[in-house]
Amino acid sequence: MTSQKSVLLVIGGGIAAYKCLELIRLLAKRNIKTRVILTKAAQEFVTPLSVAALSGEKVYTDLFDLDDESEMGHIQLSRSADLVAVVPATADLMAKMATGQANDLASTALLATDKPVMIAPAMNVRMWDHPATQRNLAQLKEDGVLVVGPDKGDMACGEFGPGRLSEPSVLADAISNFFHDRLPTGPLAGRRMIVTAGPTHEPIDPVRYIANRSSGKQGYAIAEALAGLGADVTLISGPTRLPEPEGVKTVQVQSAREMLEATQKALPVDGAVFAAAVADWRVENGSDQKIKKQDGALPSLTLAENPDILATVSQMQTGRPELVVGFAAETQNVIENGQAKLTRKGCNWIVANDVSPETGTFGGDDNSAILITDGGVDPWPTLTKKEVAVALALRISEHFQGKN
Numbered sequence: 001m002t003s004q005k006s007v008l009l010v011i012g013g014g015i016a017a018y019k020c021l022e023l024i025r026l027l028a029k030r031n032i033k034t035r036v037i038l039t040k041a042a043q044e045f046v047t048p049l050s051v052a053a054l055s056g057e058k059v060y061t062d063l064f065d066l067d068d069e070s071e072m073g074h075i076q077l078s079r080s081a082d083l084v085a086v087v088p089a090t091a092d093l094m095a096k097m098a099t100g101q102a103n104d105l106a107s108t109a110l111l112a113t114d115k116p117v118m119i120a121p122a123m124n125v126r127m128w129d130h131p132a133t134q135r136n137l138a139q140l141k142e143d144g145v146l147v148v149g150p151d152k153g154d155m156a157c158g159e160f161g162p163g164r165l166s167e168p169s170v171l172a173d174a175i176s177n178f179f180h181d182r183l184p185t186g187p188l189a190g191r192r193m194i195v196t197a198g199p200t201h202e203p204i205d206p207v208r209y210i211a212n213r214s215s216g217k218q219g220y221a222i223a224e225a226l227a228g229l230g231a232d233v234t235l236i237s238g239p240t241r242l243p244e245p246e247g248v249k250t251v252q253v254q255s256a257r258e259m260l261e262a263t264q265k266a267l268p269v270d271g272a273v274f275a276a277a278v279a280d281w282r283v284e285n286g287s288d289q290k291i292k293k294q295d296g297a298l299p300s301l302t303l304a305e306n307p308d309i310l311a312t313v314s315q316m317q318t319g320r321p322e323l324v325v326g327f328a329a330e331t332q333n334v335i336e337n338g339q340a341k342l343t344r345k346g347c348n349w350i351v352a353n354d355v356s357p358e359t360g361t362f363g364g365d366d367n368s369a370i371l372i373t374d375g376g377v378d379p380w381p382t383l384t385k386k387e388v389a390v391a392l393a394l395r396i397s398e399h400f401q402g403k404n
């Protein structure tokens with residue numbers, strides 16, 4: 001489960017302010033919490049009461065109300081959400097933001113925040129086209145403010161052109177994409193990646209299964225590190241106890257066959273990292289009902305070999321990812337076995353690691369990995385799994401550097 005995200009919504013005083021009520025509703029449907037600041041002018045268009053009813057939160061209107069000890073201070077308020085969104089961003093609010101004014105609650109919060117800011121401008125077309133507004137817009141973009149819209153169309157004032165507030169559904173998508181999709185920047189921005197992680201569970205009957213000791217920590221850390229460099233990551237995870245990483249699309253599966261299916265569904269991608277400890281065998285004669293004891297007679301389980309996901313993807317004739325990275329869990333002759341695995345499966349790189357019980361790698365936090373590529377063998381010192389993940393993600397981004 002990804003933790004709930006929240007938006008501090010600054011509603012500006014424009015005719016389109018009423019559309020924020022729909023926006024708050026759409027965000028709630030996407031499990032995004034909204035806390036609202038209404039400017040004085042905005043209160044001419046929507047009432048604090050209607051906003052409070054929809055957001056389920058106290059609505060903030062006045063800088064000086066917040067001096068009360070029992071209230072949240074304006075600095076705290078400005079940092080209480082994951083994103084600050086200004087909707088509609090009026091010409092006046094944009095001017096205040098661009099010049100760093102702080103003379104009411106909204107502008108003070110916007111100056112004090114340390115969170116990303118998104119604006120959705122809306123105003124009369126001439127106001128939008130005015131060099132002063134365009135100057136402010138350029139300044140805001142330079143300051144890192146994200147801008148959605150405005151749309152072109154018939155305006156409430158009877159004119160036609162750019163200046164209409166983007167539709168609430170578009171704004172809700174922009175906000176949820178900001179939280180859940182790929183980060184807009186980073187060396188892997190625009191690259192799609194798959195990571196498999198965790199063990200698989202191969203059912204024997206509805207209550208029993210074959211499993212292994214993989215915790216999923218390494219694969220989850222890789223997914224997170226790749227997303228941190230801007231990649232659009234799909235994490236295909238067997239059963240683990242880990243929280244789903246931020247900014248990554250996670251698909252939960254149980255068995256090897258489900259993992260293969262989810263992997264194929266996530267294609268095409270630029271790169272794939274197969275960190276899962278996939279069960280080599282499944283039970284072919286599994287039962288739909290719980291198997292009962294039968295006077296000492298032992299059930300006999302017949303095993304069948306599972307599909308090899310890494311080999312299947314590595315050997316695809318069309319649509320193979322450009323870079324396929326496998327893991328080799330070994331207990332002896334780590335480099336030789338790793339190299340043999342690279343050739344046998346047909347992947348580009350292998351991260352080989354010693355999983356002998358004395359290393360504590362399986363289930364633990366550390367990993368002594370050796371990266372095997374066609375360029376050679378690169379042993380890494382013992383690192384935490386998070387550090388291995390970052391090192392691997394950086395190597396992957398170097399691989400893609402300069403390619404389109």
Ligand code: CTP
Nearest residue numbers: 274275276278306307308309310326327328329
């Ligand atoms: N792998 C896979 N599908 C399988 C088995 C393994 O995708 N059915 C992948 C793993 O995710 C890993 C790599 O293959 O990236 C090697 O896994 P490992 O368990 O070390 O190798 P095996 O192929 O199982 O070989 P062996 O157990 O004989 O060493």
